[in-house]
Structures are given as structure tokens and as C-alpha cells.
Amino acid sequence: xxxxxxxxxxxxxxxxxxxxxxxxxxxxxxxxxxxxxxxxxxxxxxxxxxxxxxxxxxxxxxxxxxxxxxxxxxxxxxxxxxxxxxxxxxxxxxxxxxxxxxxxxxxxxxxxxxxxxxxxxxxxxxxxxxxxxxxxxxxxxxxxxxxxxxxxxxxxxxxxxxxxxxxxxxxxxxxxxxxxxxxxxxxxxxxxxxxxxxxxxxxxxxxxxxxxxxxxxxxxxxxxxxxxxxxxxxxxxxxxxxxxxxxxxxxxxxxxxx
DNA sequence: AATCGTGACAACCGCCGTGGG
DNA sequence: TCCCACGGCGGTTGTCACGAT
Numbered sequence: 001x002x003x004x005x006x007x008x009x010x011x012x013x014x015x016x017x018x019x020x021x022x023x024x025x026x027x028x029x030x031x032x033x034x035x036x037x038x039x040x041x042x043x044x045x046x047x048x049x050x051x052x053x054x055x056x057x058x059x060x061x062x063x064x065x066x067x068x069x070x071x072x073x074x075x076x077x078x079x080x081x082x083x084x085x086x087x088x089x090x091x092x093x094x095x096x097x098x099x100x101x102x103x104x105x106x107x108x109x110x111x112x113x114x115x116x117x118x119x120x121x122x123x124x125x126x127x128x129x130x131x132x133x134x135x136x137x138x139x140x141x142x143x144x145x146x147x148x149x150x151x152x153x154x155x156x157x158x159x160x161x162x163x164x165x166x167x168x169x170x171x172x173x174x175x176x177x178x179x180x181x182x183x184x185x186x187x188x189x190x191x192x193x194x195x196x197x198x199x200x201x202x203x204x205x206x207x208x209x210x211x212x213x214x215x216x217x218x219x220x221x222x223x224x225x226x227x228x229x230x231x232x233x234x235x236x237x238x239x240x241x242x243x244x245x246x247x248x249x250x251x252x253x254x255x256x257x258x
Numbered sequence: 259a260a261t262c263g264t265g266a267c268a269a270c271c272g273c274c275g276t277g278g279g
Numbered sequence: 280t281c282c283c284a285c286g287g288c289g290g291t292t293g294t295c296a297c298g299a300t
Contacts, residue, residue, distance in 0.1 A: 106267050
């Protein structure tokens with residue numbers, strides 16, 4: 001007999017969160033903090049399971065989240081860290097304040113992985129792909145190829161895809177290519193790795209908010225900082241889809257978080 | 259204008275580690 | 280020591296937007 005589910009899923013809502021649900025969860029956590037995720041949905045008046053609430057908070061509602069595309073620098077750091085930690089996304093994400101493991105994992109799977117393959121670098125081992133494999137990869141892209149459709153189609157158009165206007169498109173890839181060999185020797189990374197080896201807490205650039213939120217011993221007034229809310233508000237403003245939260249910002253002021 | 263393919267990312271699922279009883 | 284509940288994590292799937300045909 002397997003484990004009991006984390007919650008009784010009967011009658012619980014699934015799928016995308018609505019603005020109203022976000023508002024309820026946000027208000028509840030800001031007022032009460034986080035004690036037990038299992039009880040939060042009930043207390044907050046949500047028909048969601050605790051896990052869903054936790055995920056929504058961590059990946060989307062947390063005030064300290066950094067929004068928007070990952071910069072080239074961040075992308076390079078992800079590659080470096082992945083070479084060291086593998087698919088330990090939470091570990092990697094801990095080096096990027098305001099970024100979530102889910103975000104980094106998605107970015108890796110949808111973009112970085114493909115770019116590395118395109119550059120002839122195995123995204124798993126970070127070692128150069130054998131020339132044979134490389135040629136196969138190129139062959140696979142030819143129209144008359146009878147090989148199965150590869151996971152990625154390393155065409156130039158793929159690099160300079162629809163997002164290219166946000167960066168330099170193929171130039172960015174070229175930069176990545178030229179930089180990659182040096183990445184793993186980057187002194188900063190070595191320092192990180194050394195620090196990781198010496199102590200698990202020595203490198204901790206992450207926002208203090210998350211720690212304080214997860215620490216029920218800390219007083220409520222201590223975990224919502226003025227600059228945190230302002231920072232969050234600024235990030236919210238930058239997101240078109242977040243316009244509906246402007247009112248919520250005002251409510252935060254109402255609750256005294258200013 | 260309709261359909262299809264693809265990419266991005268939000269959300270879910272199930273396993274694992276941990277701490278308390 | 281064992282059992283259980285919980286939070287955390289990584290893999291996977293679902294959904295939506297957008298461009299191509």
C-alpha cells in the first residue's frame with residue numbers, strides 16, 4: 001500500500017491559478033506567514049492542495065522573485081553550475097537570488113540544452129560530443145534524412161528564434177560558443193565550488209526573505225522588508241500580466257508593509 | 259481564416275529525506 | 280527503531296501564445 005496522498009484531492013481545484021486565488025493566498029501568507037502548507041488552503045479559503053499552494057507561492061507569488069528573461073551572464077553561470085551540480089536545480093537556483101529552480105530548469109530544458117547541443121557540447125556531461133555524433137547531428141537536419149526527428153533541430157533559425165529581438169540572436173550564440181571553453185575555468189566558479197565544498201552555507205547570496213518566511217520562529221514584522229515589497233512592486237510593474245496585482249500592492253500598503 | 263507545429267513556462271506527480279511521536 | 284506526515288525536489292505533462300503554412 002502506497003503513501004497517502006498529500007491531501008484529499010476530491011473537490012480540489014487544479015490547473016492555472018486565478019487572480020482571485022492568488023490574491024487569497026498572497027493575503028493569507030502576508031498576514032499569517034507560513035506555518036503548515038497543508039492547512040494554508042483551508043485557512044485561506046482555497047480549494048487547492050497544500051503542495052499546489054506552496055508551489056504557487058515559491059514559483060510565482062514570492063515578493064522577492066526576479067522576473068524577466070535570464071541574462072547572458074546568468075545563463076553562463078547556469079551552465080557552469082550545471083557542470084558541477086548536474087540536475088540539482090534547487091542547488092543551482094540557490095546561486096541566483098530571485099530565481100526559482102523551476103524557472104532555471106525550464107530555461108535549461110528549453111534553451112540552454114539546445115544551444116549546447118548545437119555547439120557540439122553534451123548538455124549532460126559538458127564534454128565535447130564525438131565528431132561522429134556531431135556529424136550525425138548535422139545529418140539529421142538535412143531534409144532527406146531518414147533518421148528519426150531529433151529532439152532539437154540545430155538550424156540557424158532555431159538560434160535566432162522569435163526571441164532573438166531580446167538579444168543579439170546568433171551573435172549571442174557565437175559569444176556563448178567562444179566563451180564556453182573558458183567558462184569551466186572561470187575563477188568565480190572555482191571559488192563557488194570551493195566554498196560549496198568547505199561549507200554549505202558559506203555562499204548565500206539569496207534573499208533573506210525566503211529564509212525568514214520559512215522560519216516560523218521569526219516575528220511576522222521581521223520578514224517583510226520595505227525594500228522587498230518595493231522590489232516586488234517594481235518587478236510586478238514590469239510584467240504586463242501582473243497589472244492586475246497593482247491593486248494588491250495597494251493592499252500591501254494597507255497592511256502596513258511600507 | 260484555419261490549421262498545424264513549436265517554444266516557453268506553469269503546474270502536477272511521485273519519490274525522497276527528515277523530523278517528530 | 281519504526282512509522283508517518285510533511286516539505287522539498289526533479290521529471291514530466293498541460294496549456295497557451297505565436298509563427299508558419
